[in-house]
Amino acid sequence: MATADPAQKERDGSFILVLVLTVVTGILVLTLRESAKMGPLLMIHLGFILTLFLTLPYGKFVHGLRRTAALIRHARESLSYVPPSEES
Secondary structure, eight states, rough: OSSSSSSGGGHHHHHHHHHHHHHHHHHHHHTTTTTTHHHHHHHHHHHHHHHHHHHGSTTOOOOOOOOHHHHHHHHHHHOOOOOOOOOO
């Protein structure tokens, strides 16, 4: 029995590639922050970060968004909850 969706493999590979490139450019920004290359490199790094956030709903990490929304909804419902009064 297959535990992975073969159609998801390409998306997983591209996500991992963007994630690795984000890490690599982030490290380069830190190491080259005193040089003139930092400006363009920072723009490239922020582009990869934006790509991660824009592709977030289409990958496996959509759970983070859904969980956050569920926690916010639960907090709102908890604040507006009025317990029934006890009448004797």
